[in-house]
Amino acid sequence: MSQASATRQFRYYDLILGAYVCVLLCANLIGPAKVSTVTVPLIGDVTFVAGVLFFPISYLFGDVLTEVYGYARDRRVVWSGFAALVFAAIMAAVIVALPPAAAWGDQQAVQTIFGSTPRIVTGSIIAFWTGSLVNSYVLAKMKLWTHGRWLWTRTIGSTLCGELVDSVLFYFIAFYGVWSMEQLLTVTATQYVLKTVWEVVMTPVTYRLVARLKQAENSDHYDRDTNFTPFSLRT
Numbered sequence: 001m002s003q004a005s006a007t008r009q010f011r012y013y014d015l016i017l018g019a020y021v022c023v024l025l026c027a028n029l030i031g032p033a034k035v036s037t038v039t040v041p042l043i044g045d046v047t048f049v050a051g052v053l054f055f056p057i058s059y060l061f062g063d064v065l066t067e068v069y070g071y072a073r074d075r076r077v078v079w080s081g082f083a084a085l086v087f088a089a090i091m092a093a094v095i096v097a098l099p100p101a102a103a104w105g106d107q108q109a110v111q112t113i114f115g116s117t118p119r120i121v122t123g124s125i126i127a128f129w130t131g132s133l134v135n136s137y138v139l140a141k142m143k144l145w146t147h148g149r150w151l152w153t154r155t156i157g158s159t160l161c162g163e164l165v166d167s168v169l170f171y172f173i174a175f176y177g178v179w180s181m182e183q184l185l186t187v188t189a190t191q192y193v194l195k196t197v198w199e200v201v202m203t204p205v206t207y208r209l210v211a212r213l214k215q216a217e218n219s220d221h222y223d224r225d226t227n228f229t230p231f232s233l234r235t
Helices: 013-029 056-069 071-097 107-114 118-145 151-175 181-201 203-217
Strands: 035-040 044-049
Touching: 013 056, 013 071, 013 118, 044 181, 056 071, 056 118, 056 151, 056 181, 056 203, 071 107, 071 118, 118 151, 151 181, 151 203, 181 203
Parallel strands: none
Antiparallel strands: 035 044
């Protein structure tokens, strides 16, 4: 990558970064507050954590960022999300631990919503970071393999890989030994399928966003000389 492209300023990159972190925090803080069951034709009742409906938006952002701005800039956004999740976890733990005022009677509600166990918090953060970087890496490599053609193959292909890593890591870190192996595998598979199907349905939206951003930013990045180490903030 040339020095000029490395230091180039983009019009919408910072806005997308902010939106990404916002979606990520909301999906992780508000999403787990409710478990829902819906009846799906030909399948039956499907139970899921409400956050599953919104967390995949972060993968949509990841696809758009990598496709338009490149792996290194998406990696920087993933690290921003990681830092935000760590801070939110620490803040939630402190708020739950603070002694409630005598006249305030909602401590149990706060404990229920924000009092996640350390295993769940750790699993969520590790799964997000790893899955997001796998998603970005696969998309960047597939873009080179396909010479920039067939965008749908790499948005769906990268999602299949990233969401698989995310789902397996989260549920096994958070619930291995707590749930039976049958329940663990069933829930992991269900959440993986739901998140992946959601991403496939959103493919037309991804196409539109990518096309508009490429035109607005005059950017269509190919990661030919990129250092793919996940442990860097350099662009």
